[in-house]
Amino acid sequence: MQIVTLTTDFGLKDHYVGVLKGTILSKKPDLNIVDITHQVETHDIVQAAFHLTNAYSTFPKGTIHLVAVYSYYQEDFQFVIFEKNGHYFVGPNNGIFSLMFDDLQDTTIHTIDYDNEKDYKIQQIMSHGVACIAHGLGMEEIGSKLEEVVQKIGIQPVVTKDQIRATVIHIDHFDNVVINLKKSLFEKMREGRNFSLFYRQNDPITKISKGYHDSHIGDVLCFFNAADYMEIAINMGRASELLGLKKNETVQINFF
Secondary structure, eight states: OOEEEEEESOOSSSSHHHHHHHHHHHHOTTOEEEEEESOOOTTOHHHHHHHHHHHGGGSOTTOEEEEESSOOOSTTOOEEEEEETTEEEEEESSSHHHHHOTTGGGSOOEEOOOOTTSOOOHHHHHHHHHHHHHTTOOHHHHOOBOSOOOOOOOOOOEEETTEEEEEEEEEOTTOOEEEEEEHHHHHHHHTTOOEEEEOTTSOOBOSBOSSGGGSOTTOEEEEEOTTSEEEEEETTBOHHHHHTOOTTOEEEEEEO
């Protein structure tokens, strides 16, 4: 059964997710729709890219991933469709996919063609793209080749020989604090040295834990999560709230 994932900023309070699912299923009722998240902060394509990047590869090859975050409400808005790493992606041409893939410019991307003289709803356009893939149509049958994809540059850590300044990019459901620092970059800059991780006016963290089991209840710790991003957490506690760490704040790592 063809799998379709959904990542949106629609929230769960209103009927919008239901309308999107209903529109998709009305075009191909036998699809298996899986929610990744509908709780992306409004218009936050960086957060959406973070969630989808960490989730899409866990699905079988051939899965269709639909993104509806910061969808354009302009007369000439574009929705795009492409294949990457054995998966299909459908969403707005607003830069979100450039945040997921560094080599997106090397990928053939097509628009989802529609008649902008008619009052098409965004859900109809996106579900049309999904249905076309699910029915086995080629990209060139869905729309014309896109000449220029919107590019966005995500926030990257600032690195010097003895220091990394990184940024909080996500607070998860458990109030753990996710930093835009991958393990590979941390180890490359560390070169086996000791380090101190400073955040706000708190005592620094000076070791990488293996996980919560590597600390006592109430301890502040940092570790690399399953996606290899650094996290600051409190064992059995809510780190963001208790430590005063919010999204877009900076943490500093000094090596010595």
